[in-house]
Amino acid sequence: MRNQTVKAAVLVAGALLLAACGTNKEETGAGGGNQACDQSKGTLVIGVIAPQSGGLSALGLGIKNSAQLAADQANEKCAVKGYKLAVQTEDDQATAQVGAQAATRLSSNANVVGVVGTLNSSVAQSVQPILKGKNIVMVSPANTNPSLTRGAEYGTAPKRGFENYFRVCATDDLQGPFAAKYLVGKAGKKNIAIITDGKTYGKGLAAEFQKQAEKDGAKIAAQGTVGEKDTDFAGVIGTIKGSNPDAVYYGGEYPQAGPLSKQMKDAGLNIPVMGGDGIYDDKFIDLGGKEGDLATSVGAPTDTLPSAKAFVDAYNAKNYKDKFSAYGAFSYDATNAIIASLGKTLGDAGTWGDDKRADLIKNVGEYSAQGATGEIKFDQYGDSTNKLLTVYKVTAGKWAADETGTFGG
Amino acid sequence: MATLLQQLVNGLVLGGLIALIALGYTMVYGIIQLINFAHGEVFMVGGFASLATYSYVLPDSWKSDWWVALPLMAIGGALVAVILSVIVERFAYRPLRNAPRLAPLITALGVSVVLKEAVRLWYPGATAPVPFPRVFVDKQFTLEVFGGTVTIGSTALLMIAVSIIGAIALQTYITKSRMGRAMRATAQDPDTARLMGVNPNRTIVLTFVIGAALAGIAGVLYGIQITNVDTEVGFLYGIFAFTAAVLGGVGSIKGAVIGGFAIGIVKTLSGQYMWGGTQYDLVWIFVILIAVLVFRPQGLFGEPERVRA
Helix, strand or coil: CHHHHHHHHHHHHHHHHHCCCCCCCEEEECCCCCCCCCCCCCEEEEEEEECCCCCCHHHHHHHHHHHHHHHHHHHHCCCCCCCEEEEEEEECCCCHHHHHHHHHHHHCCCCEEEEEECCCHHHHHHHHHHHHHCCCEEEECCCCCCHHHHCCCCCCCCCCCCCCEEECCCCHHHHHHHHHHHHHHHCCCCEEEEEECCCHHHHHHHHHHHHHHHHCCCEEEEEEECCCCCCCCHHHHHHHHCCCCCEEEEECCHHHHHHHHHHHHHCCCCCCEEECHHHCCHHHHHCCCCCCCEEEEECCCCCCCHHHHHHHHHHHHCCCCCCCCCCHHHHHHHHHHHHHHHHHHHCCCCCCCHHHHHHHHHHHHHCEEEECCEEEEECCCCCECCCCEEEEEEECCEEEEEEEECCCC | CHHHHHHHHHHHHHHHHHHHHHHHHHHHHHHHCCCCCCHHHHHHHHHHHHHHHHHHHCCHHHCCCHHHHHHHHHHHHHHHHHHHHHHHHHHHHHHHCCCCCHHHHHHHHHHHHHHHHHHHHHCCCCCCCEECCCCCCCCEEEEEECCEEEEEEHHHHHHHHHHHHHHHHHHHHHHHCHHHHHHHHHHHCHHHHHHCCCCHHHHHHHHHHHHHHHHHHHHHHHHHHHCEECCCHHHHHHHHHHHHHHHHCCCCHHHHHHHHHHHHHHHHHHHHHCCCHHHHHHHHHHHHHHHHHHHCCCCCCCCCCCCCC
16 A cells, blocks of 8 residues: 555656646736727737746736737727727747647637737747648747748758748847857857757757857857756756856756856856846846846847837836836837738728738738837848847846847858 | 766755755655645745745844844744645645545645645745845855865755754654654554554644744755745655655655755766756656666665555
């Protein structure tokens, strides 16, 4: 009996490990109604798929609120004649499988015109085909993995996989090399260790970084991988410590990167950690990011860009509980791209239906406007034509912009 | 060589934490044969409760001196963990005392989900990892050995020390004290123990209290070592500790401690030297667990199955 209980418990524990699952929360934001507009034809929904809980929720909540802001403004301006716009947010918990459920739920609703999201490239991989099946346009504020638009052979033989998919941010094949130029060229680091979280985004970004860093004459001293749920990084720090690196490039996100930076210092490795847009959040510093740590992020700094000021002011005026974070402005632009294209598709008297979806995708492809993050326009693969990137550095406990530019090979 | 030593040290630190949690698993199992899956969550709640003690209870002037703040945080964390554990025992486990064994096991899983979601929903900011202050001497000791360096932090030393002292104190209490004898008697045969004047319910509650207090202290130590707490850690470390308890032999205190240290060291060494590196280090823990269960189902220090009349 005793052994049976232990055996049963072992089995249950194993099953739990395999399927560490959570719950889905559904939130439907109501748009601010302006009775002056004609909204007689009903409500159209813009879906948002982003993490609303878990480690990456700071980024996901910023995406949700900014999309809500864009929809509210559109309702006030009667941007879509005859319809009221609403935002429906689905929590993907930063996992591909939950993201697929969210996409399925949204695509079963005929009133969903388009989707803003996802945050994670790995989630986008599972969401793309589901939305494509229903011809729903998807504009990501934050996916930076290049293969999402240009296929697995993006470097040599780019091929567009999903004509319904667009994104408003620059990709990792620019971001990684941009970081390498800075770290090797400007900061003079020649013996760099690379740590990744093994996910689509982190691995892809680190690989692009490595290519350029080696080209620029740096040595990759060691490589390591951390587990997604790990909180104690002493093991992986031990594996890189022996090679005496002078910097660590981290491919992944801030919930791991912040504690990693702190624990490196504890382990006697007081060297800067550099990462991509996934660690560019204030939470990184709260969780242990130290002075001198670096991050690249897409676009120019939101607070300094003149085109972003209107967005920042409007966001702050709404008194959202959460900050707009790294992707708020991108989410705002992505939502506006969908709304403006929807207005164009329906015209003054159009009625929404599945037959309008192809037109909507075409109109998003041709969309061009000045957004909060600069010019918003898409190339033939659905990538943003805006290739601006910025290096940020932790200075006096805050991220401060250090260098803005484009990667020129 | 220096790397090996460093990883051994890392393993001991992780192992100390696992051992502290595993003690609670093993004691509760020893006395009522229940695998208390909610125990990992009690550890997590202890971490959050000690953080709440620091953030909302302690006056600012007390926070700078660790010898004031840390014990109070440990008391706060342990107290909340103990109260919680007593409530869970009273309302979730006691009604099932005579039910088939699977019923309390599933109940424990349910309690674990409830606790995790409750903290996630009610603790401010707990939907994401919450930063934890390092309320202790923040100092690193670096030793030059074999042409390399081995670094160990003061919080890490504290972790190892507390886990070993905790285990020795517990072992002494159980073998020497009157209540400890009552515990062993209840574990052996609750009915006969009752005939001898032992109150089984009181003894069982005390077992939960001791386990929860240790888990609460483990929560504080985890916080100052890792410098953040997350609602997810209860599950992860709960599984580690459960594995440690099974590896050492459920019911055995010595086994839980040695199992904990073994798992910590296996994890760090396999991350360094085995195929797959740190990405697959968890795999090796379970490989060892399965191997032990195949050849020694009662665990390293467990007693073989007794058939009860």
